[in-house]
Amino acid sequence: MRGVSTRQYQGVIPEMADTVGVSKSSVSRQMIEASEAEVEALLGRRFEDVNLLIIYVDGMEFGDHVMIGAVGVDADGHKHVLAIREGATENATVAKELLEDLVSRGVKPDQKRLFVIDGSKALRAAINAVFGAQHPVQRCRAHKLRNVLDHLPQDRNSQVKSAMRAAWKLDADGGMARMKKLAEWLERDYPAAAASLREGLEDCFTINRLDVPPSLHRCLATTNIIESPHSGVRMRTRRVCRWRDSAMAKRWMASAFLATEKNFRKIMGYRDLWALDAILHGSKSAARREAVA
Numbered sequence: 190m191r192g193v194s195t196r197q198y199q200g201v202i203p204e205m206a207d208t209v210g211v212s213k214s215s216v217s218r219q220m221i222e223a224s225e226a227e228v229e230a231l232l233g234r235r236f237e238d239v240n241l242l243i244i245y246v247d248g249m250e251f252g253d254h255v256m257i258g259a260v261g262v263d264a265d266g267h268k269h270v271l272a273i274r275e276g277a278t279e280n281a282t283v284a285k286e287l288l289e290d291l292v293s294r295g296v297k298p299d300q301k302r303l304f305v306i307d308g309s310k311a312l313r314a315a316i317n318a319v320f321g322a323q324h325p326v327q328r329c330r331a332h333k334l335r336n337v338l339d340h341l342p343q344d345r346n347s348q349v350k351s352a353m354r355a356a357w358k359l360d361a362d363g364g365m366a367r368m369k370k371l372a373e374w375l376e377r378d379y380p381a382a383a384a385s386l387r388e389g390l391e392d393c394f395t396i397n398r399l400d401v402p403p404s405l406h407r408c409l410a411t412t413n414i415i416e417s418p419h420s421g422v423r424m425r426t427r428r429v430c431r432w433r434d435s436a437m438a439k440r441w442m443a444s445a446f447l448a449t450e451k452n453f454r455k456i457m458g459y460r461d462l463w464a465l466d467a468i469l470h471g472s473k474s475a476a477r478r479e480a481v482a
Contacts, residue, residue: 228443231270237295240264242465244271244296245305245415246287246312247329248278249442252432256442257287260415261296264466266459268414270446271296275435278307284315292319301325301469303399305412308332308389325399325469328392329412330357333385340382341375349375349382357410361398365390399468404458409465414456 243262248255257278259271272290276283292298298320305327306312313326334353338346349371356367368390375383396409408414426441456462 225440227447228273228440231443231447232272232290233294234269234271235295236261236269236271236291237297239269239295241269241296241300241302242462242469243303243305243409243414244291245412246278246284247307247412247415251426251429251438251442254432254435254438256435256438257283258415258442258446259287259291262414262456262462264462266455266462268450268453268456270450273439273442273446275439278309278312281311281315284309284312285318288315288319303327303395303409303465303469305329305409305414307412308336308392310389313389313392325395326392327395327409328389329410330393331411331413333389333393336385337382340385341379345379353386357393357397359397361394364394364397368393399465401468402458402461402464404461405465408456408458 239261240263241261242264245260245262246257248257250256254275255277257274257276259273261269261271263269272287272294274283274287274290278284301324303325304316304320306316306329308328316324316326330353334350337349337353341349352371353368356364356371358364359367368386372383372386375386396406401409426445429441432438
């Protein structure tokens, strides 16, 4: 879990001092017990007093097993690991259970917030069912870009990538019009790419439609905010050669998430989150906007 590099050994040696010479099975049992406790700690967190403005949801693979993770950002820009759940974002039941669990632990469904997701239709439907259709949803542009490019030959990738990125810099109406023209151009030779581009297109322009400050676009346009913690999880689990079951994946993900959370920083552009707060909550946050000004 630590990776035991020369820069981290100081935190490992005291913990290992009493276990030198202990069998592999004993160490494994201790790891299981400790990680089970961390799963309970993570899934027992309460959020009544946390003003969450943004919730990111994305999936992660552990061998043949898939886990969903949720990370929230509060009004001050601090990130919080919210939940984990066995299953993929494409699984409607799992997606709904994840969101219902958040509600049961104090994430109020009547408080409007922005969701940033990987593009799963099941997850989009679960957000509407649990929180309501009034919550804006931004689809990850990085996922959309990869999905479209996967249907194209290599020599077309650069041209289409540039066109899509240029469209995302426009206002919502202008950007969508540009994307639709691109889809028409792709339709003749690459119909699968055109279909992928059109699918869920409106949700790719949610932050443009909300007129969110450009300083926040980099963090709100993709699920990179949760993929960064995922990178920390991968780093801490890279030595695991065999994932026996989903319970093992869940334990390791919880432990690695909590360890990675200690290094969390505020999101880029956090000083302009008051603007998103005002957009989401209207007059309630207008006073805050004037105070900040």
